[in-house]
Amino acid sequence: MPEPREIELTINGERRAGRCEPRTTLVDFLRETCALTGTHVGCEHGVCGACTVLLDGAPVRSCLMFAVQAAGARLTTVEGLAPPGEMNDLQRAFQEHHALQCGFCTPGILTTMTALLADNPTPTREDVRRALSGNICRCTGYEPIVQAVLDCARGRAGRAG
Amino acid sequence: MNAPDRAVDRATHVGTPTVRGEDQRFLTGAARFTDDVRFERMVHAAVLRSPHANARIRGFDAAAAAALPGVLLVATAADLGEVPVIPLRLAPLPGLDRFVQRAIAVDRVRYVGEPVALIVAESRYIAEDALDLIVVDYEALDPVTNIAQALAGTALVHEAVGTNVGSHYHVARGDPAGGFARAEYTRKERFRCHRHTAAPMETRGLVAEYDGAAMRVWGATKVPFFNRRLLAKMLDLPETAIEMIETDIGGGFGVRGEFYPEDYLVPWAAMRLRRPVKWIEDRREHLMATNHARETECELEIGMKRDGTIVGLRATVWADLGAYTRTGGGVAIARVPQFLPGPYRIPDYACEVFALHSNKTPVGTYRGPGRYEANFFRERLLDLAAADLGLDPAALREKNLVSAQEIPYDIGTLVPFEGPNAYEGGDFHSAYRQALAAIGHGSLPAKGAVIDGRLHGVGLACFTESSGAGPSESARIVARPDGRYEVYVGVTTMGQGHETVFAQIAADELGLPVAAFQVFHGSTSHVDEGWGTYHSRAIVVGGSAVKLAGAAMRDKLIELAARRSGLPAAELRVGAGAVLRESDASTVLDVAELARAAAEGDAEAREATHVKARFDIKMRPYSYGTHVAHVAVDPETAQVEVLAYVALEDVGRVINPLLAKGQAVGGAVQGIGATFLDELLYDEAGQLVSGTFADYLVPTSTEAPPIQAIFLEEAPSASNPLGAKGAGEGAIVATGAAVANAVADALAPLGVKITALPLSLNNLAASIRAARRRA
Amino acid sequence: MKPAPFDHVAPATLEEALALLVEHGENAKVLAGGQSLVPVMALRLATPAWLIDLNRIASLAGIRQLDTGELAIGALTRHAAVERSELVARANPLLASAMPWVAHTAIRNRGTVGGSLVHADPAAELPAVCLACDATLVAQSVRGRRAIAAAAFFRGMFETALGADELLVEIRFPAWPDGRRHGFIEIARRHGDFAICGIAATVERDRAGRVGDARVVAFGVVDRPVRLAAVERALAGTDGGEDALRSAAGAAADGLTPRADHHASAEYRSELLPVLARRALAQALTPRRR
Known part of the structure; x- marks a missing residue:
């Protein structure tokens, strides 16, 4: 059996270290070793998007990376989107628009949409649908999510303007 | 203590689009799903599953697996001793109990995915390593993989029973032969609905812990009280020694929370090892092990007058239940004949039913069981008949819908295990006309009109939908000394937002803001008895229990305040956490103070601050509605775009419009997606071909069409004090029907005939090809 | 769905990677973006003893235009980088227009151009673009470098002309003529x-x-x-x-x-x-x- 590895990385602005086997997926490392259970395992083969986290700001599937590959990286998970106990404007927009029901896919969608808005602060409806297409939701039918993201973008543009 | 300045919350919460209080934990990663439950010393289970559709097990060699470092337990049927049988929970169709499943395969496997061994190890990784090391000696047998083979019976799924026919029965109303004798036109067609399933985002999972006396099981949902009763019997424990605990649930849609083999195996292992055992189903397991649904064929014949008046309907229905009858396995097949006549005036009707077994994953209920299938069969046939008779499909429906004057409309006894039923109230025509108006029916391009190379079509589907299954539900409300109120319910929740809805209902009864209530659900320790969340019953029955509990607390508080103050009860009301005098809003009795007294032993105070209620539902609420789809089809590629979709349903009373709309939009997208994409395909060897999310396709944001969800409140149900009817399933039940009719309308000029789902690219291309060859 | 055990090695240079490939031979798989490899490992359809992780070899990633007008893309370049590249949009509009069709954003953020080509899925976009453009695929091993024409590179379903000891290091697209x-x-x-x-x-x-x-x-x-x-x-x-x-x-x-x-x-x-x-x-x- 291969030796476990020590890895160090930054998660939600905090330095973290942990031991894992080379085969430990990043999502299992986050959930088991770091006890950050907000990131969910939905399919473990890279289709559903529930495990999406931000790797150096870009959304990636944490089930399709091994934790050893994330050594030295800067990760953001759903727990890091707002200060503990608070919600940011995107999260509040999700609540306002009822953009979640069971909430299992929600963390992966929030991270994906966070990156979209960072990259494209004024997305069209079509931009949001495209960016969202790698995240499966079985409850909402997606439209409330699209509306929440557009509403959040409008809010940010309004405040900036 | 007087507090006249305290605002009395007089707002009516029921009916307002209250945002969900529970959202914050889901949005910040703080929710606790089953896989988030963790304990010291916790170990991890994995299930070895049959790779064969039908095989004898000649032997096991598990020595290498058992010897792997980190492996704690390898168990096959031999290690379990007397392997318990999982009985039916619902729908006891005659004969089905001969086909029930054992908690682990004994000497024989009957579907790909059937549990044959359980491994428990220090990690899931090691447990899966051990799975690879178990050698099972199988003798493969010929499988039964479709309805024709099941009927032929040349291979038997259960030799000892001697047939693949799980149940065979007839239902009828009126005089079917007489109806057809009056017919001036008849049309018979064979239809097929495809096997698919709910695929919630969270797979199933369980954590079980046993301390020598008490068993705790996390991950229970849907029917925790029933599952506790069953588990207690199987493990030979008193029911009170088992606590079923609901975590946050990542979607249910009917498939999650029934008693599955793992619901025995995991607690059994926890008992055996005296360590907490976690089992989380992976997605591949989920698609082969969790209930499948909907695979049904139907030969349907309609008799009509030339003017389109329906005079008779008769059908034969064949459903593939898979290898075993699961807890709710008879439900969907029984609901097909029940809902085949739909909202139409069809006094003379008969249906013959075959529930069949095959070497495929067993089936269970999935959102709108039987309805999605039945509505597709009937509504498709109506359009085929309309075309034959040269009638407008809309006019045909208008003519045959049961009219408001005919309601209540007796639908007869169409389900063997239920009594006679009736559509209780409402105006089907009103709903129908409003749906057509909402989409602009009549002004839309249809009947194959060509715009930019695509053919346009419009499809209609009318439906009725039952909800609010009995018998009962219970609720308990406790007033706390800190001014907060706790609501305990026996139903569970899988994402529907019941915490907010129940708080709205209680808030109205007690004149308080929604935020004053905290709702507790999903533990068998909260209330004495609960029935669970299925058949769109949580709000109808559970919400009614909450309403009764709130009203009972209000009455008891007023009664106590009247007694203690000497004021007439008629001069008192409850609000703002107190009993107030109607005339000047002065506080007569402070509820938080009363709760403190209760805590200190004041029995009278306790009685008024700890209130239980139970609601027994005596009749079944029936909602009704119409779906309309507008599509454009590319005849060269078979691609379909759903341009507009109206899902309209009268649900009696909308408790929370925001959440109800969420149910409708989500349900419609799920159903429309399934109509084009979701399919559990088997090959001739009985292997599941679409066994990952790369092959089992569910709709994503780029496929989801725009949905216009409309709820009417024209016919509040008399069955419950809320006036509510279920709102969680009506948006899915007519999706296959409306979309198929729209696609058929678009392709009518090509002569394309649609009698089967799904409308996958490949299937639709084949239909277009066949039509071109005929032409 | 957990991968079988393997050992992981992440060389810092191409030379080390090539040597490891020789050392571990059939027992190793090369890990680039991992977007196709990791799912098959999770399903245990692939159970390599070693993963040779290329992600630390910075020289393998990058997009540049050569004096010849050719567009050269390092094998480890992520799809997202190609999708966003103004140079690609100018120098090979076909490649640019194919990129949004490749899976989804999160996959494009990790998946690499080289990984997609070496995987040789017959339904993938990039092999088709390479063939349409007469691209040259540059392979390297301890034996040296060689250029393989796209038409010769794709041999069948998940099959390429790449030798067991070779890595795809760069893809060169001929200059895009005006008016094409x-x-x-x-x-x-x-x-x-x-x-x-x-x-x-x-x-x-x-x-x-x-x-x-x-x-x-x-x-x-x-x-x-x-x-x-x-x-x-x-x-x-x-x-x-x-x-x-x-x-x-x-x-x-x-x-x-x-x-x-x-x-x-x-x-x-x-x-x-x-x-x-x-x-x-x-x-x-x-x-x-x-």
């Missing part, structure tokens, strides 16, 4: 899924406006991307008008025996070929709206 136009279209069950059938096409016209060099590549149809020679021949010398397109595209399925799977029958793929060929060529030949 392109079309790209595919049909999949859902946006982002692998194509049931797709067409990548480039067309040039001569001074008289006649169609000159045309390249029409189908993917998703047989075991590798394939040039539709009959279509190319039929189109050459025509005016590129609607009738010419329809007539030329009609030959798209000639000589091909499309594969069948549970998403699409061979007949359906045969039917899509002329339709999509016509539409892709129409994209290329229809005057763009300004």
Whole structure:
């Protein structure tokens, strides 16, 4: 059996270290070793998007990376989107628009949409649908999510303007 | 203590689009799903599953697996001793109990995915390593993989029973032969609905812990009280020694929370090892092990007058239940004949039913069981008949819908295990006309009109939908000394937002803001008895229990305040956490103070601050509605775009419009997606071909069409004090029907005939090809 | 769905990586973006003893234009970088227009151009683009470097000309002539899924406006991307008008025996070929709206 590895990385602005086997997926490392259970395992083969986290700001599937590959990286998970106990404007927009029901896919969608808005602060409806297409939701039918993201973008543009 | 300045919350919460209080934990990663439950010393289970559709097990060699470092337990049927049988929970169709499943395969496997061994190890990784090391000696047998083979019976799924026919029965109303004798036109067609399933985002999972006396099981949902009763019997424990605990649930849609083999195996292992055992189903397991649904064929014949008046309907229905009858396995097949006549005036009707077994994953209920299938069969046939008779499909429906004057409309006894039923109230025509108006029916391009190379079509589907299954539900409300109120319910929740809805209902009864209530659900320790969340019953029955509990607390508080103050009860009301005098809003009795007294032993105070209620539902609420789809089809590629979709349903009373709309939009997208994409395909060897999310396709944001969800409140149900009817399933039940009719309308000029789902690219291309060859 | 045990090594240089490839041979898999490899490991369809992780070899990633006008893309370049590259948009518009069809954002953020090409999924977009553009795939091993023409690189389903000790290090696209136009279209069950059938096409016209060099590549149809020679021949010398397109595209399925799977029958793929060929060529030949 291969030796476990020590890895160090930054998660939600905090330095973290942990031991894992080379085969430990990043999502299992986050959930088991770091006890950050907000990131969910939905399919473990890279289709559903529930495990999406931000790797150096870009959304990636944490089930399709091994934790050893994330050594030295800067990760953001759903727990890091707002200060503990608070919600940011995107999260509040999700609540306002009822953009979640069971909430299992929600963390992966929030991270994906966070990156979209960072990259494209004024997305069209079509931009949001495209960016969202790698995240499966079985409850909402997606439209409330699209509306929440557009509403959040409008809010940010309004405040900036 | 007087507090006249305290605002009395007089707002009516029921009916307002209250945002969900529970959202914050889901949005910040703080929710606790089953896989988030963790304990010291916790170990991890994995299930070895049959790779064969039908095989004898000649032997096991598990020595290498058992010897792997980190492996704690390898168990096959031999290690379990007397392997318990999982009985039916619902729908006891005659004969089905001969086909029930054992908690682990004994000497024989009957579907790909059937549990044959359980491994428990220090990690899931090691447990899966051990799975690879178990050698099972199988003798493969010929499988039964479709309805024709099941009927032929040349291979038997259960030799000892001697047939693949799980149940065979007839239902009828009126005089079917007489109806057809009056017919001036008849049309018979064979239809097929495809096997698919709910695929919630969270797979199933369980954590079980046993301390020598008490068993705790996390991950229970849907029917925790029933599952506790069953588990207690199987493990030979008193029911009170088992606590079923609901975590946050990542979607249910009917498939999650029934008693599955793992619901025995995991607690059994926890008992055996005296360590907490976690089992989380992976997605591949989920698609082969969790209930499948909907695979049904139907030969349907309609008799009509030339003017389109329906005079008779008769059908034969064949459903593939898979290898075993699961807890709710008879439900969907029984609901097909029940809902085949739909909202139409069809006094003379008969249906013959075959529930069949095959070497495929067993089936269970999935959102709108039987309805999605039945509505597709009937509504498709109506359009085929309309075309034959040269009638407008809309006019045909208008003519045959049961009219408001005919309601209540007796639908007869169409389900063997239920009594006679009736559509209780409402105006089907009103709903129908409003749906057509909402989409602009009549002004839309249809009947194959060509715009930019695509053919346009419009499809209609009318439906009725039952909800609010009995018998009962219970609720308990406790007033706390800190001014907060706790609501305990026996139903569970899988994402529907019941915490907010129940708080709205209680808030109205007690004149308080929604935020004053905290709702507790999903533990068998909260209330004495609960029935669970299925058949769109949580709000109808559970919400009614909450309403009764709130009203009972209000009455008891007023009664106590009247007694203690000497004021007439008629001069008192409850609000703002107190009993107030109607005339000047002065506080007569402070509820938080009363709760403190209760805590200190004041029995009278306790009685008024700890209130239980139970609601027994005596009749079944029936909602009704119409779906309309507008599509454009590319005849060269078979691609379909759903341009507009109206899902309209009268649900009696909308408790929370925001959440109800969420149910409708989500349900419609799920159903429309399934109509084009979701399919559990088997090959001739009985292997599941679409066994990952790369092959089992569910709709994503780029496929989801725009949905216009409309709820009417024209016919509040008399069955419950809320006036509510279920709102969680009506948006899915007519999706296959409306979309198929729209696609058929678009392709009518090509002569394309649609009698089967799904409308996958490949299937639709084949239909277009066949039509071109005929032409 | 947890991968079987393996050991992980992440060399810092190409030379180390090549040496490790020789050392571990068949027992090793090369990990680039991992977006195709990790799922098959999770399903335990691949159980390598070693993963040679290329992600620390910075020199393998990057997009540059050579003096020759060629576009050179390092094998480890992520799809997202190609998608966002202004240089790619200028220097190979066909490649740029194919990128949004590759899976989804999160996959494109990790998946690499080289990984996709070496994986050689017959339904993938990038192999088709390479074939349409006559790209050169540069392979390196401890034995040295060699250039492989795209037409020779894709040998079959998940099969390439790459030797066991070789790594794909760079892809070179010939300079894009002025006036070359392109079309790209595919049909999949859902946006982002692998194509049931797709067409990548480039067309040039001569001074008289006649169609000159045309390249029409189908993917998703047989075991590798394939040039539709009959279509190319039929189109050459025509005016590129609607009738010419329809007539030329009609030959798209000639000589091909499309594969069948549970998403699409061979007949359906045969039917899509002329339709999509016509539409892709129409994209290329229809005057763009300004």
